[in-house]
Amino acid sequence: MMVPLSPAVMSNIAGYMSIATWIVVYSPQIWENYQLQSGEGLSVPFIVLWLLGDITNLFGGVMAKLLPTMIILAVYYTICDLILLFQVYYYRRKPSPAARTHIDPTDESTPLLPEPKQPKPLLPPSLEYPIMLGFVLLSGVGAWYITDQDEVKIPENPKVELEWKSQVLGWMSAVLYLGSRVPQIVHNYKTRCAGLSLAMFFFAISGNITYVLSIFFTSMNPRYILANLPWLAGSGLTVFLDLFVLAQFAVFNWQDKRKERVFASDEDEDEEA
Template structure:
C-alpha cells in the first residue's frame, strides 16, 4: 500500500478539524439546557469568541475561501449567539432549583444548582476518548467519501500559491488576539464557579480541533513564505490550545479538591457519630 502524501494527510487533518468544530459547541449548549443555567460561562468569553468568529468570517470572505468554510464560519457565529442567548435568558429566568448568594460586590446573582452535573453515560476517562475517536473517524470518512479521496494515488502536490494580502492578514491577527483574549475571562470566572456548569467536552473538542487545524496547515507546506502567510491562524489556534489546556487543568484540580473535601467531610461525620455514640453509652 502506497503511503499517503503530506498533501493527502493535510486534507484528512483538515476534514477532522472541521468535524471537531462542528460538534464543539453542542456539549455546552446541551449542558446549559439540562441545568437551565448559563452561570458556568463568562460573558466576556462568549463575546470575544463571537467577535473572533465574525472577524474570521470577514477574513475568509476577503481571502475567497471555499463556500463550505464560509458556511462553517457562519455556523460558528450562530452557535456563539445561541450560547450568549442562553446565558442571558437563564440569568433572567433562573430555574426553581437555582439558589442565590451574595457576591463580593454585594449583588445577588443566581448560582447553579449544587453541582448536580448531568451524570455521564461512561467515566470521562473513557467517554471523551471514545467521542473523540468517533468524531475523528467521521472526519476521515467525510474526506474519503469526497472527491479528495481520489488524491490517494497522487504522490505529491505542487507548492501552494502564497499571497500576502494586508486586509486578510490584519483580520487574521485580530481574530487570533480575540480568540486568545477570550480565554482569560473564562479562566478567571472558573475560579469563582470551580468549573460548575462548564462543559469539559467543549474544551476537549476545541483543543483537538485546533491541533488538527494546525497540523493541516503544516502538512500542506513548510515553505517559510507559506508559514508567514498562515501565521495568524497558526498563532490563534496553536496558542489557544495552551490556554484551553489550562482550563482542563482547572477541571482536574477542582475535581481533586472536591473529592478530597468530600472524603474529609465523611471522615469527620463518622468521627462525630462515633463520639456521640460513646457519650450516649
C-alpha cells in the first residue's frame, strides 16, 4: 500500500535520508586515519568545536522537544566526534613506522603524511561519489519504508514552544558548528588537504541539506521555523563552508597535477639534452 506523500511523510523520509547519510559520513575519515595511521589531516580545534556543537545541539534539541531524527543525529554525531578525536591523539602517541619517517613537518619537501598503498578506485570521483550518495539516500528511503511508513505521527500544524534555554543552546551549537570549519580551512592550507577525506565533506553537505528539508517539510509555519531557526542556521550555513572545503580539494588537486606535468616535462627535456 502506497502512502500519500504528505508534508509529514516527506519530513520523515528526509529525516531517514539524513540519518543514513550521517551514519556513513564519518566512516571515510575514520578509515583514512586508520590507513595513514595518522590523524594529522584533521584540525584538533575543528573536532573539538564540532563536538561541543553536537553536545549543545543534543541538549537543546531534547529541551525543545524536536523531531526524534534530530535527537538521534545529535547523539550519533557526538559519538563519531569522540572517535575522531581519539584517533588523532592515539596516532600521535603511537605513530606508525611510516609516520616516524616524516620527522620534520616544516620541511615543504617532505610529505606531511605517510602515503599508504591504496587500490586504484574503480570509478572516477565524478561518478563514484554521486553513486555512493544515491545508494545511501535510497537506503534511507528503504529504512523509512520498512519501519515507519505506516506510523507517520508528525502533525500538520505542530505545537511550538519557544523556550529560551533550548534556544540559547541551539544558537550556541550553530555558532560552534560554523566556527569549527574555520580552523579546518586554515589547517588545509598547511596540509593541502592531505589526510582529509573528501567523502566526509561530500556526505556532510548532503546530510545537512536533507536535515534542513526534514524541518521544512514538517511545517512552514513562521513560528515553527523560528523555533527551529538555530538548527536550520547551524546545518544550512555550514553547507557553504563545507563547499569551500570542497573547493580547496579541487584547487590543491589541480595545482598538484599541474606541478606533476611541469616536472614530467622538465625530465623529458633533460633526457633529450
